[in-house]
Amino acid sequence: MRALTISRHGGPEVLEVRTGPDPVPGPGQLRIRVARAGLNFADVSARVGLYPDAPKPPAVMGYEVSGTVDAVGPGVTTPPAGTTVLAMTRFGGQATHVVADARLTFPLPVGMTLDQAAALPVNYLTAHHLLHRVGGLQPGRSVLVHMAAGGVGLAAIQLARAVGGVTLFGTASAGKHSFLRQAGVDHPIDYRTQDWEAEVHRLTAGHGVDLILDALGGVDWERGYRSLAPAGHLACFGFANLVSGTTRSWPRVLWQLARVRRFSPLQLMNDNRTVSGSNLGHLFAEVALLGQAMKELFVLFREGRISPTVDRVFPLAEGAAAHRFLQERRNVGKVLFDCT
Numbered sequence: 001m002r003a004l005t006i007s008r009h010g011g012p013e014v015l016e017v018r019t020g021p022d023p024v025p026g027p028g029q030l031r032i033r034v035a036r037a038g039l040n041f042a043d044v045s046a047r048v049g050l051y052p053d054a055p056k057p058p059a060v061m062g063y064e065v066s067g068t069v070d071a072v073g074p075g076v077t078t079p080p081a082g083t084t085v086l087a088m089t090r091f092g093g094q095a096t097h098v099v100a101d102a103r104l105t106f107p108l109p110v111g112m113t114l115d116q117a118a119a120l121p122v123n124y125l126t127a128h129h130l131l132h133r134v135g136g137l138q139p140g141r142s143v144l145v146h147m148a149a150g151g152v153g154l155a156a157i158q159l160a161r162a163v164g165g166v167t168l169f170g171t172a173s174a175g176k177h178s179f180l181r182q183a184g185v186d187h188p189i190d191y192r193t194q195d196w197e198a199e200v201h202r203l204t205a206g207h208g209v210d211l212i213l214d215a216l217g218g219v220d221w222e223r224g225y226r227s228l229a230p231a232g233h234l235a236c237f238g239f240a241n242l243v244s245g246t247t248r249s250w251p252r253v254l255w256q257l258a259r260v261r262r263f264s265p266l267q268l269m270n271d272n273r274t275v276s277g278s279n280l281g282h283l284f285a286e287v288a289l290l291g292q293a294m295k296e297l298f299v300l301f302r303e304g305r306i307s308p309t310v311d312r313v314f315p316l317a318e319g320a321a322a323h324r325f326l327q328e329r330r331n332v333g334k335v336l337f338d339c340t
């Protein structure tokens with residue numbers, strides 16, 4: 001097999017396609033001939049050396065794939081070889097072949113393309129978990145989504161729209177605002193030229209928003225907490241502010257970490273606010289929770305209420321270009337690899 005490999009921590013130039021033996025599925029596993037693999041912000045963080053969950057280099061990243069089952073391990077009866085599937089893979093997905101847990105492998109719903117399938121797991125499961133399980137979103141509420149034109153951001157917007165009667169705020173650079181308006185964002189905010197906190201304050205006449213999805217981290221968590229309406233909820237799920245430039249910068253990391261606010265239960269109680277944390281990568285053992293969420297996402301897909309937005313598909317050999325595209329913030333929606 002061929003696999004996009006992080007040879008060492010550093011800029012996009014450390015990525016190389018390496019060849020090795022095909023992986024062999026163990027008990028409860030199956031092997032997938034990969035058609036498409038998702039690229040996530042976490043993969044960029046891993047390459048830079050700022051993602052503690054990532055395997056040490058040389059490492060093959062890839063949390064999600066679509067393709068065809070081509071071998072099954074002992075005890076696996078479903079899905080059988082030959083089935084077109086999407087799967088969650090805790091690493092190794094950015095390759096021509098990957099081994100996956102059969103319980104986290106799902107036959108494609110009718111009408112879903114291989115591109116859409118590889119764009120679904122991380123972005124939509126994360127957004128679904130944050131909005132429904134963690135955030136308890138109801139009609140009539142307001143939601144602020146940071147990084148709104150990214151993969152998770154657009155998934156969250158579609159899922160919030162599916163609830164109905166939700167007022168949506170989204171931060172993104174100005175060039176992406178018309179796309180966001182069409183996607184259903186009521187109030188796109190250009191965080192590059194405007195103070196987003198002041199803008200939320202102005203747009204809500206000082207009331208604040210009910211739910212904030214924040215994967216920026218650092219000082220933005222503090223500002224988010226201040227921007228909550230009474231009984232509001234700040235859902236923390238990433239720290240993109242740590243990653244800037246193509247290589248790791250310890251001064252920036254330390255400065256950002258120093259700006260992380262400490263929350264006291266007593267203060268949360270008196271402020272009537274909730275702060276939560278979520279990490280999909282640490283939920284892979286929760287197969288029932290993930291399976292149920294995936295089932296609900298497939299229903300929404302069949303009803304036409306969600307549809308993954310794929311921006312670009314790069315050949316596996318152009319890993320560096322794909323990472324640059326994401327890191328230069330040029331994407332609107334998902335970036336994928338063609339692994340055929």
Ligand SMILES: NC(=O)c1ccc[n+]([C@@H]2O[C@H](COP(=O)([O-])OP(=O)(O)OC[C@H]3O[C@@H](n4cnc5c(N)ncnc54)[C@H](OP(=O)(O)O)[C@@H]3O)[C@@H](O)[C@H]2O)c1
Pocket residue numbers: 039040041042122123126147148149150151152153171172173176215216237238239240241243278279280281326328329330331332333334
């Ligand atoms: N905890 C979890 O389970 C989980 C799961 C998935 C993702 N995440 C996190 O969610 C965040 C979004 O992931 P994603 O895959 O949706 O991202 P993505 O598709 O790569 O989107 C990134 C977009 O966010 C905007 N942005 C704003 N501030 C940024 C910053 N400081 N650095 C980089 N981009 C910035 C940029 O658009 P503009 O042009 O608008 O600036 C950029 O195009 C990441 O922090 C990721 O680690 C967490």
